[in-house]
Amino acid sequence: MGIGFSQLITGVQFPPISEVKRWVAERPDHGLELIDLCQAVPDYAPSSGLTDHLAGILHDPLMSKYSPDEGLPEVREALCGYYGRKYGAALSPNNLCLTIGASQAFWLAIVTLCQAGDEVVLQAPCYFDHPMALDMLGIRKVYAPFVEANGGLPCPETIERLISDKTKAILLVSPSNPTGAITPPDVIGKLLKVARRHNVALILDETYNEFIPGGSRPHDLFRKSDWGEHFVHIASFGKTYALTGYRAGLLAASEQFIHHALKAQDTMAVCQPRITQHAVKYGVEYLDGWVADNREMMARRHDLFRSEFMKPGNRFVLSASGAFFAWVRHPFIGSSGRQAAKKLVDRAGIICLPGEVFGPGLEGYLRLAFGNIREEAIPEAVRRFREMEI
Ligand SMILES: Cc1ncc(COP(=O)(O)O)c(C=O)c1O
16 A cells, blocks of 8 residues: 555646646647647747846856845845836835746745635636645635636626635736736726725736736736735746746735745745846846837737637637637537547647636636747648638
């Protein structure tokens, strides 16, 4: 008899990207080159200015050492400048903790707020790592349903009705993974009011905040002097600066929140790697223009993807789309998203994610990360959907 495993972890779904990528090895060889619409990874390289800068500092003996748990003061100072420009925020470095990707920032936020038996209200469809983490911690998920007619946007009234005396947080991802939907600033403002009324946190994962067309301000929450009482912000510089492997994330919250979160930070990671911190600092100091160019390129990919996908005759239906992602209804009636996604791998050489990994009742959908592929590859990718035998 082997060792036993935690019942909490055995009940959690296997990482869906790993699951789907395994199908690729088994697919029949039709000579079709694989088109990867699965994991959201910018296809372009980081800025050469950034990588040259890192190459120049790599030999500094300090670079291989720990930093303070929350990150180097000069990096957090530079980030305050960025938040001032982007959000009109007046943050102090003490509001910030650099993390191992947005993924770890989420863990810090959740373990700081919740304990087993508490509830979190999440907007479906939701980024699969969030419910997986909540399940592992014994935190109850309460889903606000996906309403296709709303393009996947959250409804503050619905969310408010789902709050109970066990609720600790409302969790939203904007721009959304998986729908791409960008929640407008006024709706985010209403959600903060709901959070205030019930004295719960609004956790906003803004991993894709730099892909909002036109670079407009995602919301005004940081401009309120008491923002830290109910607002917790998660960011990823992995997507922004094409540095997903550097694991560059951030948690922003009140000083008291960060004080407690640092206890978890110390036990989970100690600190974000120094080299990553220098990459982030370089990015926020020098790469606003580079980020804007890539944002425009992503907007062009979105426009082209939508117009190709919506041409008459496509039996896959575009349900929602926006920054980086499209959320589509598949035409295989009675099949799960997994079965539909497997057919796409086997017959069309397309790899994407099944809807059900983003929440219950979503078997009829698929997520396509069109942001992964270059403009010239989009018509061919969409052609494969349109010509798929049903
Ligand atoms: C909504 C969302 N949050 C967090 C993450 C994880 O980001 P990071 O790579 O910075 O941990 C992702 C990655 O795809 C994401 O889509």
